[in-house]
Amino acid sequence: MKKEGGLAVSRPARIMAYPDTATFVRDLRRLSSFAGLLTALAAASLLLSNWLAGIDAIRRVLPGYVSMKANTAIGFIGGGLALSMLQRPADGLRWLLATVLASLPILVGGAALVFYAFATRWNIDGELFAEMPLGQFDPASLPAFNSALGLLFCGLAVLMLDHLVRGWRLKMQWFALAGALLGFVGLLGYAYDVQSFDRVDVYGSMSLPTTMLLLVLGLGILSAHPLVGFVSVLTAPGAGGHLARRLLPAVIVLPPIMGLALLIGRRVGYYEATFGLVIMVMTNIVVFAVLAWWSSRSLERSWARQRRAEEALRRSNTLLETRTEELARANESLHRLSLTDALTGICNRRCFETSLETLFKQAKRYGTEFSLLIMDVDRFKRYNDDFGHPQGDIALREVGRVLRAHARESDFVARMGGEEFGVLLPRTASDGAMILAERFRQGIEATVWPNRPITVSIGVVTFNAGVASPELLLKLADEALYRAKDNGRNCVVRAESH
Numbered sequence: 001m002k003k004e005g006g007l008a009v010s011r012p013a014r015i016m017a018y019p020d021t022a023t024f025v026r027d028l029r030r031l032s033s034f035a036g037l038l039t040a041l042a043a044a045s046l047l048l049s050n051w052l053a054g055i056d057a058i059r060r061v062l063p064g065y066v067s068m069k070a071n072t073a074i075g076f077i078g079g080g081l082a083l084s085m086l087q088r089p090a091d092g093l094r095w096l097l098a099t100v101l102a103s104l105p106i107l108v109g110g111a112a113l114v115f116y117a118f119a120t121r122w123n124i125d126g127e128l129f130a131e132m133p134l135g136q137f138d139p140a141s142l143p144a145f146n147s148a149l150g151l152l153f154c155g156l157a158v159l160m161l162d163h164l165v166r167g168w169r170l171k172m173q174w175f176a177l178a179g180a181l182l183g184f185v186g187l188l189g190y191a192y193d194v195q196s197f198d199r200v201d202v203y204g205s206m207s208l209p210t211t212m213l214l215l216v217l218g219l220g221i222l223s224a225h226p227l228v229g230f231v232s233v234l235t236a237p238g239a240g241g242h243l244a245r246r247l248l249p250a251v252i253v254l255p256p257i258m259g260l261a262l263l264i265g266r267r268v269g270y271y272e273a274t275f276g277l278v279i280m281v282m283t284n285i286v287v288f289a290v291l292a293w294w295s296s297r298s299l300e301r302s303w304a305r306q307r308r309a310e311e312a313l314r315r316s317n318t319l320l321e322t323r324t325e326e327l328a329r330a331n332e333s334l335h336r337l338s339l340t341d342a343l344t345g346i347c348n349r350r351c352f353e354t355s356l357e358t359l360f361k362q363a364k365r366y367g368t369e370f371s372l373l374i375m376d377v378d379r380f381k382r383y384n385d386d387f388g389h390p391q392g393d394i395a396l397r398e399v400g401r402v403l404r405a406h407a408r409e410s411d412f413v414a415r416m417g418g419e420e421f422g423v424l425l426p427r428t429a430s431d432g433a434m435i436l437a438e439r440f441r442q443g444i445e446a447t448v449w450p451n452r453p454i455t456v457s458i459g460v461v462t463f464n465a466g467v468a469s470p471e472l473l474l475k476l477a478d479e480a481l482y483r484a485k486d487n488g489r490n491c492v493v494r495a496e497s498h
Helices: 011-016 019-053 056-060 070-085 092-117 124-128 145-159 166-192 208-222 229-235 239-268 273-338 349-366 380-387 389-406 430-446 470-486
Strands: 002-004 007-009 370-377 412-417 420-426 456-462 492-494
Touching: 019 070, 019 208, 019 229, 070 092, 070 145, 070 208, 092 145, 145 166, 145 208, 166 208, 166 229, 166 239, 229 239, 239 273, 349 370, 349 412, 349 420, 349 470, 370 380, 370 389, 370 430, 370 470, 380 389, 389 412, 389 420, 389 430, 420 430, 430 456, 430 492, 456 470, 470 492
Parallel strands: 456 492
Antiparallel strands: 002 007, 370 420, 370 456, 412 420
């Protein structure tokens, strides 16, 4: 289980996130259900054709071959139906019925193996179908040893199909693979006429229908859970899964077909055995070279698509980073603008009050000192009336410039609004604040003004433990400012201590 974006994501969930792979997984599950139904229907047809009609050719498929036993057909019917039923969520009754059906191939195959182990010959078909009016069965009607083993493996695999534990599903796949391999080897024995492939001496031969149904049922079980175990290699969304889906079917199917074609040609007399061997080697080389080239070309295309996607993603990330940086700069600019007075370029009232609150908290906590100046341009309304608002704006900008020029690096100079300005003086006692305030007043007075001289009145207050809030400190500074105006303006007045 991996984590993506802080959330745990299972491997099946990651695989199903790819549309092509998800479609392939759904096809495999549909194939599994179809394989179960096909096995059950084919076995039932073989059983009924012999039981009701006594058609021996059908149960042997080809004349002279070994016939399928009735108990073997019953095992296949049970296993196929159980496989098909377990493809959908099973309620209690469905699960119970599927379990009973999955037990049939286990019982048939297991019983035959037990009887073989104890050298017992029991006519199972004769016991099961003693009253059958038409059918004819062999006297010794046990399934062949490899047939019984394949039924047991497939039955166990179907029985484990509905278990959610990962270890059980892996065991299920191994049992299904063993059953499918027994059927595949037996089928090769019939195709190449090699009796040792479809029979175990002493125990008899596996019938041709049995080999086919074992192969179909085993592959159907393997397809039931394609997202777990070794089957998940086929459904992997990466290059490995892509390569496996292209090569594995060809590796399994093509060599037997080519070998059979060459064997038939030799038997007909088209060429000798040595020539046929050379042809087979050359054919294998050509076929697998083509497969390797085809797969490599496909992987190269996938890699090229991945590279283009990575390049597009890199460009998108670069663009996103650029946009993020631009947005951060814009936000920073907006933040500065929100704290800056547009006319004078110094701090605005919001910035001033935020800084005041910070200094106030520090002074309360650590016992530090700071002072506050509130100043007002004297008779500024008359200045605006006499010279116009544009000249008034020029005057306010110049006042801001002079204040910044005379302030220390640690001081906060702000325009409070209109013609009112404020200055915060960190780590400054009352006497120091009076000296700095006088410097500001003299600096304004000494400036050469274009229309007429401009002066300021200043109220000074210093923090002490008796001041309860920043608002009270501002109120005290305003009161000192009003007294400065009452004293004739162009002066500095200290607030009364509280």
